[in-house]
Amino acid sequence: xxxxxxxxxxxxxxxxxxxxxxxxxxxxxxxxxxxxxxxxxxxxxxxxxxxxxxxxxxxxxxxxxxxxxxxxxxxxxxxxxxxxxxxxxxxxxxxxxxxxxxxxxxxxxxxxxxxxxxxxxxxxxxxxxxxxxxxxxxxxxxxxxxxxxxxxxxxxxxxxxxxxxxxxxxxxxxxxxxxxxxxxxxxxxxxxxxxxxxxxxxxxxxxxxxxxxxxxxxxxxxxxxxxxxxxxxxxxxxxxxxxxxxxxxxxxxxxxxxxxxxxxxxxxxxxxxxxxxxxxxxxxxxxxxxxxxxxxxxxxxxxxxxxxxxxxxxxxxxxxxxxxxxxxxxxxxxxxxxxxxxxxxxxxxxxxx
Amino acid sequence: xxxxxxxxxxxxxxxxxxxxxxxxxxxxxxxxxxxxxxxxxxxxxxxxxxxxxxxxxxxxxxxxxxxxxxxxxxxxxxxxxxxxxxxxxxxxxxxxxxxxxxxxxxxxxxxxxxxxxxxxxxxxxxxxxxxxxxxxxxxxxxxxxxxxxxxxxxxxxxxxxxxxxxxxxxxxxxxxxxxxxxxxxxxxxxxxxxxxxxxxxxxxxxxxxxxxxxxxxxxxxxxxxxxxxxxxxxxxxxxxxxxxxxxxxxxxxxxx
Numbered sequence: 062x063x064x065x066x067x068x069x070x071x072x073x074x075x076x077x078x079x080x081x082x083x084x085x086x087x088x089x090x091x092x093x094x095x096x097x098x099x100x101x102x103x104x105x106x107x108x109x110x111x112x113x114x115x116x117x118x119x120x121x122x123x124x125x126x127x128x129x130x131x132x133x134x135x136x137x138x139x140x141x142x143x144x145x146x147x148x149x150x151x152x153x154x155x156x157x158x159x160x161x162x163x164x165x166x167x168x169x170x171x172x173x174x175x176x177x178x179x180x181x182x183x184x185x186x187x188x189x190x191x192x193x194x195x196x197x198x199x200x201x202x203x204x205x206x207x208x209x210x211x212x213x214x215x216x217x218x219x220x221x222x223x224x225x226x227x228x229x230x231x232x233x234x235x236x237x238x239x240x241x242x243x244x245x246x247x248x249x250x251x252x253x254x255x256x257x258x259x260x261x262x263x264x265x266x267x268x269x270x271x272x273x274x275x276x277x278x279x280x281x282x283x284x285x286x287x288x289x290x291x292x293x294x295x296x297x298x299x300x301x302x303x304x305x306x307x308x309x310x311x312x313x314x315x316x317x318x319x320x321x322x323x324x325x326x327x328x329x330x331x332x333x334x335x336x337x338x339x340x341x342x343x344x345x346x347x348x349x350x351x352x353x354x355x356x357x358x359x360x361x362x363x364x365x366x367x368x369x370x371x372x373x374x375x376x377x378x379x380x381x382x383x384x385x386x387x388x389x390x391x392x393x394x395x396x397x398x399x400x401x402x403x404x405x406x407x408x409x410x411x412x413x414x
Numbered sequence: 415x416x417x418x419x420x421x422x423x424x425x426x427x428x429x430x431x432x433x434x435x436x437x438x439x440x441x442x443x444x445x446x447x448x449x450x451x452x453x454x455x456x457x458x459x460x461x462x463x464x465x466x467x468x469x470x471x472x473x474x475x476x477x478x479x480x481x482x483x484x485x486x487x488x489x490x491x492x493x494x495x496x497x498x499x500x501x502x503x504x505x506x507x508x509x510x511x512x513x514x515x516x517x518x519x520x521x522x523x524x525x526x527x528x529x530x531x532x533x534x535x536x537x538x539x540x541x542x543x544x545x546x547x548x549x550x551x552x553x554x555x556x557x558x559x560x561x562x563x564x565x566x567x568x569x570x571x572x573x574x575x576x577x578x579x580x581x582x583x584x585x586x587x588x589x590x591x592x593x594x595x596x597x598x599x600x601x602x603x604x605x606x607x608x609x610x611x612x613x614x615x616x617x618x619x620x621x622x623x624x625x626x627x628x629x630x631x632x633x634x635x636x637x638x639x640x641x642x643x644x645x646x647x648x649x650x651x652x653x654x655x656x657x658x659x660x661x662x663x664x665x666x667x668x669x670x
Contacts, residue, residue: 068534266522266538267531273519276508283468283506284581285494285523294529 066257068264072344074409081344084351088249092242093234103358105245107351108252109309114334115259115346116302121332122341123263124295125275127183129328130190133197134171134300136322138163138307140201140208143317147216156219160308164301171300175293198323213318222247222312248309255302260343262298271295272341330357337397339404348405356393361386419482421446421617422585427466427476436462438641439476444585449611449618451628451649453658454638460621461503463638464587467619468500469493480585494523499583503590503621505570507562513573514558517545520580545580552576552606568599575606586610587619592627600627607631625653 064071072078087094091104113135120126141163145155170193178189201208208214220226226240236242262268270291274281278288311317321327330353338349365383372378381389401408420443427440437459444450452460465471467478469490477486480496488496508516521544522528522535536542549555552572557565562573571591578586588607592600604627610616611631622628628635628649635652637645645655652658 069536261534262531264534264536265531266527266533266535267529269515269519269522269535270528272511273508276510277506279470280502280506280508281519282490283470283494283500283502284520284577285491286528287489287491291528298531 068257068261070260070264070343074406074412076412077344077348077406077409080409081347084347091249092236092245096236099358101241101245103354105248105313106358107354108248109306109313110331110334110350110354111347112252112255112259112309113303113306114331114338114350115256115343116299116306117331118335118338118340118343118346119259119263119302120295120299121335122339122345123268123275124271124292125183126179126292126296127187128190128296128299129187129325130170130174130194130197131299131303131331132323132325132328133190133194134167134303135307135310135327136197136201136317136319137167137170138304139311139317139322140214140307141166141304142308142311143214143216144207146218146311147214151217151219153219153221156308156312160305163308164304167300167304168297171297172293175296176289179292179296180289194323194328198319198325201323202319209318211319213316213321215316218244218312218315223315244313248313251309252306255305256343256347259302263343267291267294333394335404337394337401337404339401339406339408342404342406342410345404345406352405356390360390364389419479420444421481422467422619423479424463424467425477425479427463427478428474429462429466429471430474435641437466437473437638440638440641440643441476442636442643442646444617444619446584446617447611447615448633449607449620449631451632451635452619452621452638453623453628453635458638459641460638461589462641464500464589464619464621468498468587470500494581494583497584498587499578499581499585500587501574501578501589501591503593505567505574507570507573507577509563510561512559512561513554513565513569514542514545514549516562516573517548517576517580518542520577521545524581548576548580551579553602568595571595572599572603575603579606579610582614583616585617585619589621590623591620592622592624604631629653 072081088104088108092101095101095104117131120128120131138160142156142159145159145162149155174189174193178186202211221240222244223240228238228243232238263271270281270286274286274288274291282288307322310322314321334349334353335346337353338345338347361383364381364386368378368382371381403411422444423442425441427437428435429437440463452463454460462471466473469488473486477484479485480498485493485496508519518541521541522538525541527538527541546555546558549558552575554569554572554576557569562570565573571594575591578588591603591607595603607618607620608631611618620631632649634647635645635649636643637652637658644657645652
């Protein structure tokens with residue numbers, strides 16, 4: 062049963078299995094294990110980014126395609142859901158059609174970019190995606206009558222998904238069973254489903270063909286695979302899943318703006334998460350996203366504590382002052398890429414832990 | 415319609431790279447079930463001629479016919495579907511995948527299952543069995559789980575042949591299949607090619623430098639020199655021709 066759910070793709074390392082179990086259990090019971098707004102915010106963000114980063118790994122790690130338009134697809138999904146909410150008012154129906162519309166638009170964009178530029182050299186495709194994504198970001202910030210421009214969109218979502226809604230009066234383990242909790246579980250289960258779907262895709266005959274195309278496109282053609290179509294399909298699939306992850310973010314945040322969805326910074330973050338976790342292993346997306354977001358959310362705090370604790374040592378306490386957290390985040394990444402060139406998953410599998 | 419045509423024919427096939435004519439008006443027909451060796455000095459255009467037939471290069475002029483149908487403008491994957499199988503001179507495999515997976519991918523392509531994204535690849539047992547059957551034939555079954563990148567050169571050459579067998583095309587094109595192989599590995603490959611020709615009635619085109627290999631396998635030899643077809647006939651006859659002695663065996667270096 063579990064093997065079927067994982068499409069026969071087991072973690073293949075004891076340490077990795079353990080880490081994944083810890084992450085999945087922590088996320089599944091996050092509202093009860095780590096009560097508090099910030100930790101729930103972090104957990105939801107991790108769920109969404111696992112799906113988003115995995116969809117990027119589908120493209121980069123499995124199909125070997127470098128794209129810089131992934132945040133554009135993420136944004137298209139988010140804006141689809143956001144616009145549906147703000148135009149027709151909060152309802153589950155508008156969430157559904159907004160999400161569907163976002164996914165369809167993302168698919169059309171991906172198909173167009175793919176057919177237009179996947180025939181030629183990889184670097185050309187990367188450049189085209191960069192150009193299209195930048196143009197899209199400018200367009201969104203200029204069309205403020207529709208998108209709210211740089212300020213983004215604030216909107217309401219169905220009451221059942223907000224803290225104001227109480228499912229039951231009593232608290233469970235001292236936690237309110239409210240709409241926010243429901244929203245979290247919507248995000249959790251939707252992300253988990255997306256992840257399992259992707260795990261199936263990469264282990265299907267199609268996924269195997271993608272790996273062949275990545276390894277040697279020339280030979281893949283010579284044994285009868287139409288490489289352009291495989292690459293284009295992979296681009297479309299990854300775009301649609303990114304858009305769905307974007308919709309989840311839109312539902313969770315009740316806000317959609319360029320900074321939370323479209324920015325190049327997020328694109329770089331996604332890239333780093335894939336590389337840190339391990340390219341071409343969807344499980345790497347789980348580890349990469351979790352570690353990265355935990356670092357983003359808590360490194361500053363942690364360093365503040367450490368800095369105070371070491372305040373009697375003049376140089377050290379300055380070095381780990383909370384303000385320097387970005388520096389240390391950078392150092393962490395350089396070290397992880399240097400020591401784990403195949404990512405954490407690649408490293409763990411190689412050591413047969 | 416297929417029976418009256420030769421299985422493969424090139425008509426005035428030509429490719430120019432700038433001012434250099436790499437393949438120069440080569441007209442040649444290949445009959446079903448025969449093995450033709452293509453010989454000539456380095457740079458004679460043998461591999462280029464192969465690339466024109468299998469589609470990696472597009473002809474400047476002239477045509478290629480498969481079973482009488484013009485395939486000159488058809489892209490590579492479709493030529494493969496129609497029955498042209500190409501093995502490469504420089505090892506050309508999927509390096510990060512296992513030996514079994516390399517062959518399985520060929521079987522999967524042949525079964526037309528490449529776009530299936532709903533099932534798990536391992537659930538198609540018949541494709542795995544097909545791959546393992548072929549691997550047993552080329553004596554690679556013991557290393558089936560190894561990643562191709564770490565495989566010794568000789569085994570990579572065998573895998574190249576295994577992929578051709580799994581593809582099972584009507585026309586097989588081998589470009590120096592024994593190049594760089596150790597002496598004791600060569601007979602395995604030669605036996606396989608013989609089996610393909612005799613038992614499976616395939617048409618085989620073979621680029622080869624080793625004269626003993628050619629003598630033991632070929633029904634016919636064609637000689638390319640500076641891109642042009644300069645000799646064509648029975649092995650013994652062609653090898654005896656002065657032009658072959660000059661152009662191929664290098665008895666008269668000034669001939670070029």
